[in-house]
Amino acid sequence: xxxxxxxxxxxxxxxxxxxxxxxxxxxxxxxxxxxxxxxxxxxxxxxxxxxxxxxxxxxxxxxxxxxxxxxxxxxxxxxxxxxxxxxxxxxxxxxxxxxxxxxxxxxxxxxxxxxxxxxxxxxxxxxxxxxxxxxxxxxxxxxxxxxxxxxxxxxxxxxxxxxxxxxxxxxxxxxxxxxxxxxxxxxxxxxxxxxxxxxxxxxxxxxxxxxxxxxxxxxxxxxxxxxxxxxxxxxxxxxxxxxxxxxxxxxxxxxxxxxxxxxxxxxxxxxxxxxxxxxxxxxxxxxxxxxxxxxxxxxxxxxxxxxxxxxxxxxxxxxxxxxxxx
Amino acid sequence: xxxxxxxxxxxxxxxxxxxxxxxxxxxxxxxxxxxxxxxxxxxxxxxxxxxxxxxxxxxxxxxxxxxxxxxxxxxxxxxxxxxxxxxxxxxxxxxxxxxxxxxxxxxxxxxxxxxxxxxxxxxxxxxxxxxxxxxxxxxxxxxxxxxxxxxxxxxxxxxxxxxxxxxxxxxxxxxxxxxxxxxxxxx
Numbered sequence: 001x002x003x004x005x006x007x008x009x010x011x012x013x014x015x016x017x018x019x020x021x022x023x024x025x026x027x028x029x030x031x032x033x034x035x036x037x038x039x040x041x042x043x044x045x046x047x048x049x050x051x052x053x054x055x056x057x058x059x060x061x062x063x064x065x066x067x068x069x070x071x072x073x074x075x076x077x078x079x080x081x082x083x084x085x086x087x088x089x090x091x092x093x094x095x096x097x098x099x100x101x102x103x104x105x106x107x108x109x110x111x112x113x114x115x116x117x118x119x120x121x122x123x124x125x126x127x128x129x130x131x132x133x134x135x136x137x138x139x140x141x142x143x144x145x146x147x148x149x150x151x152x153x154x155x156x157x158x159x160x161x162x163x164x165x166x167x168x169x170x171x172x173x174x175x176x177x178x179x180x181x182x183x184x185x186x187x188x189x190x191x192x193x194x195x196x197x198x199x200x201x202x203x204x205x206x207x208x209x210x211x212x213x214x215x216x217x218x219x220x221x222x223x224x225x226x227x228x229x230x231x232x233x234x235x236x237x238x239x240x241x242x243x244x245x246x247x248x249x250x251x252x253x254x255x256x257x258x259x260x261x262x263x264x265x266x267x268x269x270x271x272x273x274x275x276x277x278x279x280x281x282x283x284x285x286x287x288x289x290x291x292x293x294x295x296x297x298x299x300x301x302x303x304x305x306x307x308x309x310x311x312x313x314x315x316x317x318x319x320x321x322x323x324x325x326x
Numbered sequence: 327x328x329x330x331x332x333x334x335x336x337x338x339x340x341x342x343x344x345x346x347x348x349x350x351x352x353x354x355x356x357x358x359x360x361x362x363x364x365x366x367x368x369x370x371x372x373x374x375x376x377x378x379x380x381x382x383x384x385x386x387x388x389x390x391x392x393x394x395x396x397x398x399x400x401x402x403x404x405x406x407x408x409x410x411x412x413x414x415x416x417x418x419x420x421x422x423x424x425x426x427x428x429x430x431x432x433x434x435x436x437x438x439x440x441x442x443x444x445x446x447x448x449x450x451x452x453x454x455x456x457x458x459x460x461x462x463x464x465x466x467x468x469x470x471x472x473x474x475x476x477x478x479x480x481x482x483x484x485x486x487x488x489x490x491x492x493x494x495x496x497x498x499x500x501x502x503x504x505x506x507x508x509x510x511x512x513x
Contacts, residue, residue: 187459202460215451257479259458
């Protein structure tokens with residue numbers, strides 16, 4: 001019985017695929033049949049006759065009850081969809097079989113082509129994987145990872161940076177994302193988690209800015225202060241003092257043309273030397289990625305006006321006159 | 327004409343790059359062996375020839391294309407290029423001097439005042455870009471004259487453009503913008 005119906009089905013489906021099904025209700029040939037998806041029926045609205053054309057039931061395959069503590073929901077299959085970033089995850093993969101039927105005579109498995117994933121997005125998926133790895137190394141939150149992924153997608157779709165290594169573009173996107181979220185990471189920090197050289201990252205960075213027409217805010221030493229100070233283990237008053245020193249130094253323009261990272265490092269050095277937790281130039285240089293001679297140079301620039309640079313309510317462990325003079 | 331100041335700004339051209347073609351195939355080995363003041367770079371596929379009189383360095387390719395760098399003015403570049411072509415002619419090649427074009431001009435200029443780069447970048451947001459981690463100067467690109475200006479905080483600027491005219495007009499254009507963001511003279 002079922003076989004006959006199936007053959008019928010094949011007949012109608014081989015015909016025009018887009019036309020309405022040719023079966024009509026015998027009593028009401030003009031009536032448009034109503035589809036019942038759950039049961040796979042076509043029903044005539046006038047007399048209720050079931051002209052069961054399709055036997056495909058599009059309902060769920062298992063029954064799930066809401067009060068059952070089912071650990072897995074059997075009607076959901078596959079990974080969570082990532083619609084913004086992929087071209088729609090509508091691929092079907094055939095997995096290697098386990099039964100005897102999936103092996104042919106020589107013992108080799110049939111259906112070997114498991115590798116055909118969504119090939120156009122394979123590069124993008126690889127890049128996302130790489131971004132995820134890099135971000136995990138410096139413990140970046142999901143917001144930044146999402147933003148990086150979005151940026152990478154935009155760059156990838158524009159195709160003007162097609163020649164460059166995907167890793168370089170991914171790294172540059174990560175840098176931009178951190179900047180855009182207001183928590184900039186220095187190039188050296190990003191370099192530490194990426195195989196790409198600082199020069200290449202900088203080059204890709206400039207190209208991406210031009211291509212996506214983004215303009216970023218400049219870094220100021222205050223953005224980096226919390227991270228550096230907590231890495232060094234400096235308490236809050238010292239951090240506030242270093243922040244104040246750096247800000248004042250930039251306002252008074254004692255350090256023209258100097259990188260804000262170096263300014264931050266010198267400010268931390270001065271603040272820590274005036275407090276009970278003294279850090280050496282080498283330690284600060286290691287954390288900030290700045291050479292200790294640079295810290296020394298900048299310290300010499302800000303030392304003459306040290307009295308103005310400290311916040312008024314700072315408790316000096318070492319008074320200003322006793323600060324080291326390099 | 328540079329500004330409403332009484333001091334004129336000196337724009338010093340430091341480098342002019344020009345290209346031309348000799349319209350014939352050149353044998354680099356012959357040039358390398360018989361030419362004077364030549365350096366052969368077989369891995370790059372070119373010969374460097376340095377002239378003394380207009381102080382010029384030329385990269386010569388076997389296809390006959392030559393790039394001339396190091397000249398201090400456009401005329402100098404042309405004289406040097408012709409002199410180079412003459413040297414190659416004397417070495418026996420059927421050289422025809424053609425398609426001479428000045429490709430790039432680099433000039434430096436010094437403002438009498440220091441400049442606050444952060445203010446300058448903020449005021450000229452999309453056109454100016456400043457990345458202190460990568461380069462200590464702010465880059466200002468003027469699209470319609472195709473000139474690039476690099477502004478340093480000491481007040482010196484370097485301008486590159488396709489010819490001397492563009493360079494001069496670029497300096498004129500950027501002067502008022504720099505004047506706004508200058509650092510006050512007294513400490």
